[in-house]
Amino acid sequence: MSASEFLDESPPKIAEEAEVAAPTTRWFKRRKPLGALAALLAAAVALPVGVHVTDEEKPQTRQRQDAPLSEAQARRLAEESGKEVEVTAARSANTTTWAKPDGSFRKQVFSAAIRAKVGEVWKPVDTALERVEGGYAAKAVNGRVLFSAGSKPQVASGGERSSRSVTRVALRRDTPGEVWTELVRLNTDGYEMVVSWPGALPEPTIDGPRALYENVRPGVDLVMTAQDGGYSHLLVVKDKQAAADPSLAQLNYRLASPDLAFHLDAESGAVSARDYKGEEIAGSPSPLMWDSSGKVATTDDQPAWMPTDVAKDHPTLGLAGMAGAEGARIKVAKAALADGMLSITPDSSWLNAPETVYPVFIDPSFKGHKRSWTLLYKTEGSSSFYNGQNYNSGGTNEARVGYESTTGGTSRSIFNFDFGSELHGAAIVSASVRALQTYSWSCSQKQMDIYSTPYINSSSTWNNTTGFWNRKIATDMSGYGYNSSCPDKWIAPDIKAIVTEAATSRWGALSLGFAAPNESDSYYWKKFLANGETAPYIEIVYNTPPDIPIAANMQTFPGGPCLTTAPGTSIGKTNVTFQVKGTDRDNNLHGIHVEIWDWETGYLTYHEWLTANSDGVITKEIPESYFTSGRRYGWKSKTYDTDGWESPGAGPMDSGGGGWCTFTVDHTVPPSPTVTSTHFPPPGANHSDWSVNPASTPGQKIDIRGSGVAGTDIREYQWSLNRPAFDQKAIPTSGDLATISLQADIAGPNVLYVRTVNKAGNISTGTEYPFYVRARTGLDSPGDVTGDGRPDILAIDSAGNLRTYAGDSAGDTDAYIPGAVQNGKPVADGYWKDKATGKSALIGHSTNRFPGDGLTDLIARMPDGKFYVYPGTGTGQFDVGRRMEMLLPPGAPNPSIFRQIVVTEDVDGDGFADMFALDADGLWFFSGYTGASFTTVKKISGSWSPRDIVSVRDISGDGVPDLLFRSDSDPNRGLILRRGKPGPNGGADITSLSSAANSADGQDNTYATTYWSRAELPLVLGTPDANGDGIPDIWVTSVNGNQYLFPGARDHMPGTPTGNDGDGWNTFLTIG
Structure with a gap:
């Protein structure tokens, strides 16, 4: 059973667009290296938009267009809706x-254009000519072609004229008396x-897509047809x-282009x-001549050529030979090209042969390279019939296949189907090539073979394509168009295999013979x-599978982007995270x-x-135990969608x-590096070696070496x-x-890690x-x-060392x-606590206590119960x-x-440093420190x-000292500001400072709330x-062994510390 028996005999539907007016902008010329220009003699690149219509033409109203639907939108x-929706x-x-309800897509790829973009709107191809600035142009075609409006007066005798005036255009003279007109x-x-x-x-006389120029030579008319x-x-x-x-002995045409060369x-x-x-x-195929002896084979001998009413006054437009060369006596004219001049030499013996039936037609045609096909004719094996030109005049193209006994001619046809990258990687569900069969020798079903062939061009002929026919991909049994018993019908042989190959191999086009x-x-x-x-087209049902991941979207952590060359990235003894982004x-x-x-x-x-996240990314961590040190590994990825x-x-x-992503695993851990420096020598056994230069000296050098590891x-x-x-x-x-x-800004102890x-x-x-x-x-x-x-901070550790x-x-x-x-030299261990009782010293530092040297000293209440002053050395140490x-x-x-003791600067304004102390229940204030003694003492508060x-x-910023204290009795009011x-x-x-009532505010203010208890923050x-x-800040130690720095604030301290040192601070005895 033929696949075509189940097909709709009507041609495929083309999406209609709203009518728009031709823009009123002038043509422009854009130089761009593309691959299919119209060029030559008759190769009419059909007229796009961008031309001026004359005043006699009324622009059509531009209708509002909906935004184009993407694949994803149409699919949804x-x-x-349960119905197909066009993308x-x-x-x-x-x-x-079209998007189909089941999630797949249906695409039709034609061998010919079915629409042209007019402005920003796709419209059905319309080759009917209209008067525009400079000549006549087709209404909606892919490309631009402008026919001459004439260069000499002529009396109108019927047909369509855009105006009664004569347009004088493109006249030039190469030699005296020689005139050239832009055609x-x-x-x-x-x-x-x-x-x-x-x-x-x-x-010209305009008849749809045809422009008739009558009597360009005595007894010779010229017909130009827009395609x-x-x-x-x-x-x-x-x-x-x-x-x-004599002028027909050699027909000359001048070819000119600013950016094309003619061959x-x-x-x-x-x-x-x-x-x-x-x-x-x-390309322009071989120039062909034919006479009026032929008869085009049609269904039930219906007329092959239906003249319009214009032909009544212009008989040339009604000649049967306008239908093409089928069945007629034909002859290929000779062509020559030199210095931009194309010369066509008709065969004079053929023109004068008694069997030649007049009128005679000479057709040197031209057409753009894109969306093309060709007829291969064995009788004229070295001639090109690109896009069916010569055999199909007037724009009614028919492809032919097989042997025709009336003329003894044998034909084959090849069609190019261009689809670019649209089907690359697609999963093909079904595919068929569909062609409207308009004639067969009888109604008997006869086989036709379909081949995958190379791409054809304007030089393709029977003789140079004999090697194209070695890959048959399908057959069709059909017999349509002979008479009303077997009328015209679309055939649709299955070509899924070759379309699948095209999609998988990422072809941009497919040619079928x-x-x-x-x-x-x-x-x-x-x-x-x-x-x-009505041109042949391929209908494809497909699913767009997810894209194959690319190397740029594949990486490991550590390791970095995917490498495909050995040994790849090098990864150490660690878990490896693989990340892939799919599309x-x-x-x-x-x-x-x-x-x-x-x-x-x-x-x-x-x-x-x-499973991928919303960005199409997966991340997977693989334990290092999966990998063996010294081994090389490969990895790859593929994607899948919700349709499976x-x-x-x-x-x-x-x-x-x-290649595949690859990496090598190396679990060898390098030794610790060696560090040396003359600017910053190590402290030495007695902690007596210091930097060459003081703190904040820039450009100090430290050298690092690999301890035996090669660079x-x-x-x-x-x-x-x-x-x-x-x-x-x-x-x-x-x-x-x-x-x-290095520039070390901190004086005293530093450590470089x-x-x-x-690798x-x-x-x-x-x-x-x-x-x-x-x-x-x-x-x-x-x-x-x-x-x-x-x-700085002074602290006594658990061993009693400062x-x-x-x-x-x-x-x-x-x-x-x-x-x-x-x-x-450092003092012996345990100096700052009583070994027998474990009682620690209380310490504090603030300013200089030994007059004259300007160095901060240490005040300590030692375990023996006495106060001492320890002079500072200026290097962070104190001389016991x-x-x-x-x-x-x-x-x-x-x-x-x-x-507790808290050593301060001058608080009461007498010009001398002060100290506060706590006994079991009272707050004491010592004032007027001079010469290792205080002059006054006062208990200022109890409880x-x-x-x-x-x-x-x-703290508050008013220039007056404030008292900040912790209250362990109120967990919601940890720090209080007076x-x-x-x-x-x-x-x-x-x-x-002695009581809330006596303070500047008449009350104590909450400075910090919870988590400030002695249990949580001992010091x-x-x-x-x-x-x-x-603003003054606060150091604390926590019960979990950390030490923190809390930045202060004017009225309420934020709760987030900026420093965190976990050095067993819960074992320290005191800080000060």
Whole structure:
């Protein structure tokens, strides 16, 4: 049973568009290297838009157009409606696509254009001529063709005229008495050419797509017919007398183009117009002559040519020979091309032969290269009948297949179907080639074979295509168009296999040849329409599967982007995260399959289908235990959608990546690096070696080496200062040596953290390189003991040793130095606590206590119950050998009862440093410090057992010191701010700090709420501004062993710390 028996006999429906007016902009010329220009003699690149209509033509109203529907939008609408919906965004001149309710798509790919874009609107091809500025042009075609409006007066005798005036155009003279008239101007894909006629031309008579120029020579008419993508050119020689005109001995046409070159094929006489790359833009087949002896075979002998009413007054338009050369006596004219002149030489013996029936027709035609087909005629085996020209005059193209006994001619036909990249990778559900059969020798079903052939052009002939017929892909049994018992009908042989191959191999076009299996039996002879919407087309039902992943969208962490060359990326002893981004034109991507294997053995290491996120990305972490050190691995991925379709291959190889992603695993951990520096020597055994230059000296050098690792195996060194962040990089520049340039702004203890990262990404254990930086010259600022201007922290560890931590704005306290020395050496362990009782010293520092040296000193209530002053050395250390016992004023309590001391700058405005202390329940104030003694002492408040002093400094910003303390009795009010009143001598009125009622606000203010209890934060220390905002800050230790820096605020402190050091701070005895 023939597939065609189930087909609708009507031609395929073409989407209609709203009528629009021709724009009123002038033509423009755009030079662009495309591949199919109209060029030559009659190759009419049909008229696009962009021409001027005359005043006599009324523009049609532009109707509003809906926005084009994308594939995804049409697919959704089809699913919702249960009906096919056109993908209007995918329209082209020769293709139409519909979304089907089941999620697939249906596409028709024609061998000829079925629509043309007029302005921004697709419209059915309309070759009817209309008067425009400069001549006559077709209404809606793909390309531009402008026929001459004539160059000499002629009396109208019927037919359509756009005006009664004569248009004088394009007259030029090469030699005296020689006149050339621009006959046709062609423009396609931005290329332009002009064909000129040797002499003046009359004003034409317009009959649909035809322009008749009568009596261009005595007894000779010229008929120009607009076609989509080109035009036909026909000289009608009415009798032998006209044929005897010497001007017909050689017909000359002048060809000109600013960007095309013209070539003549010596064998066929076909002319082509080629761009700078040599690609054919347009072509003219072999020039053909035929007489009026033929009869076109039609169904039930119906007329092959139906003249219009215009032919009554212009008989040439009604001649039977206008239908073409079928059945007539034919002869190929000779063609020559030289210096831009195309010369056609008719065969004089044929013209004068007694059997030649006049009128005679001479047809040198031309058409653009795109959307083309050709007739191959064995009798004229070296001649080209590109796009059926000559055999099919007047724009009614018919393809022929098989042997025709009346003339003894044998024909084959080849069609080009251009679809670009639209079907690349598509999953083909079904595909058929459909052709409207208009004639067969009888109603008997006879076979026709269909072949996959190379792409044809204007030089294709019977003789040079004999090698095209070696791949038969389908057959069709049919017999339609002979009479009313078997009328015209569409055939549709199945070609799914070749279309699938085209989609998989990413072809841009498909060429199909029609041939009879028996080319000596006339019963196999058939004809098919070959123009417009009745041209052969391929109908394809397909699903657009997701795209094959590309290398650029595949990567690992670590490792980076996919590499396809050995050994690939190098990955160390770590889990490996694989990431792939998939894409799908239908926007229904569901997931991605990842497959990993051992490169040498092929053993499958891992594979899994993974669901993609909304961005089409999957991420999968594979444990390092899956990989063996020293082995190379490959990996690939493919996609699948919600309809169950998989990508037609796996990436990156099948998407053009040149291979599979590959990586090599190396679990070898490099040794820790070696660090040396002359600018920053290590502290030495006695902690007595300091930097060459003081803090903040720029350009200090530190060298890093790989400890035996070759420089070629080192990716980088990672380093950081005073915290193990390793957020800086140093790349070896000479072997394994990398030198970093450092400016250490913190005086006192510093530590450089360095580690090695090898090419595989394995990371060494970090090297800690401690060093001491000398203080800058000048007086210490409050809280600073190292000389860098920043407040520092003193702490007593669980062993009873004093440590000095250099403070910084970020709250990092990774490095410290021994805080107590005697004769330049650290004191023995346990100096700061009683070994028998475990009682620790209470410590505090703020400013200079030994007059004259400008260095911050340490005040300590030692385990023996006495106060001492320990002179600072300016380097963050205190000399225990020079300590002095502090004298207290009369009435002072025994220092042994104190549980906290807070050493401050001048609070009461007398010009001397002060101190606050807490006993079991009372708050004491010591004032007027001079020469290791205080002059006054006063208990200013009681009921302090649940409270701890945090800070006595100006917090609110009014220039008056305030009292900040912790209350352990109210969990919702952890820190309390009591604002001081100005004192008589400046500073604060101490009485205003004694109670809430006496304060500046008459009440205590909540400074921080929860999580400030003694259980959670055992040690709390207020400090001068550390982060540079001008507000005092707070150091704390937590029960979990961390130490934090909380930046202060004027009225309510934020709850987020900026520093975090986990160095077992829950074991420290005190800070101060």
